[in-house]
Amino acid sequence: MRIPFTKMHGLGNDFVVLDARDQPLPPIDAAAAAALADRHMGIGCDQLVLLEPSELADFRMRIFNADGSEVGACGNATRAVGLLNGAAARIETLGGLVFASPAHDGIAVEMGRPRFGWDEIPLAYAMDTHAMPVGWEDLDTPIAVNVGNPHAIFFVPEADAVDLARLGPTIEQDPLFPERINVNVATVIARDSIRLRVWERGAGLTRACGTGACATAIAAMRRGLVDRRVTVRLPGGALSIEWRHDDEIIMTGPATESFRGDFDAAAYGLLSFGTAE
Template identity: 70%
Template structure:
């Protein structure tokens, strides 16, 4: 069975999109997702996105990281799907319902209300999530935010000098985080944020939309920046808005790279 796909990206964070809203796609599991995501023997992507019908929203978006693990949210993929859908939509995700609005060159996404309670991150035991009394080598006192998926944010002098390729997986899989965690290192300069992200199940990516949202929220809570704030990632910039109580709004670009099809049996 040949299955069509769309290859897309948001600031270089790339996706393979399978659309099962109108025509069925065979059952997708973690093994097949990882095989499709492999950059040497598959199509290659940071995340595989499956669109399905929904009983509670316009459609459902399922997100599989490159290692095949299914996750709750992906901000860059949300903008890509807004571009693909081409109209405003409410979308069901495992992290809650989000709202998409296509704009010129990309999309504006309502990512929902961030959560800060220790058991909503989740953490293994109670602690202050605005300045956590924990550390890993030179990285210490992070903030924790759940924006559909879990993030810890370290504010540092220079994110480029942090060995995130080494520290990221150690923190991601620390016992403090029962569902693992996305690791953000950020600096603030002149009201702007510079950010690098180690993504749970995907590793270092050129951009992370939920990471930008979580980091902006943590910086606003610590009174380091004001809303709206520009977040600069290796792949480009996003604008994040948060009023301190309501939903987080993310605006930024997305692009379609190409379309193709593959034989399902080659990956199952």
């Protein structure tokens, strides 16, 4: 059995998309997702994205990090899937319902409403998530935001100067974060501009992180550092983030289809089930 895939990216954050909306696929587990994501022995990607039928929305999107762990949301993947779908769609995710639609400058995604409660992040124990009384070396007093998955945001004088490759995994796996954490280091450039780098849980340093851009923009707005619409500049490019007065987060940016192909299901431990090759 050969399974078709589409390789896509959003600002360099890349995905392998498997479409099971019309034709069911063998069950995808953590081992298979990690094998497909491997850049030496597999297709290679930051996240594997699986599209399935949904009773709640137009379709369901499941997201697996490169290490095989499943996560609730991915903004860049949602834009990629919105491009692949070709029309406005309501999408079910583990992090909640999102809405993707074509826009003049890419794909616009309604990401839902941010959550700030310590048990909504979640943290291991109660504390003020607006200015957390914790730190790791020079990174301290982060703000925590859940936008479908958890983020800790550190505002620093120069984001590029932070050794995020070293500190990122330490913070990600700290016992304070029972579901691990995405680590964001950000520098506010102007009232409408932020520079951002992200250590993504289960994936590592990434060229772009859509939920990280959303979480960082919301954190900066909560602290009064920026206005309600900002451009977040990541190593892979820029995203526009708006926090509407109805509390909805709108992320707009590009998505790209790189190529299409197929792979041998058996080579990744996926066995056919009642479908002809």
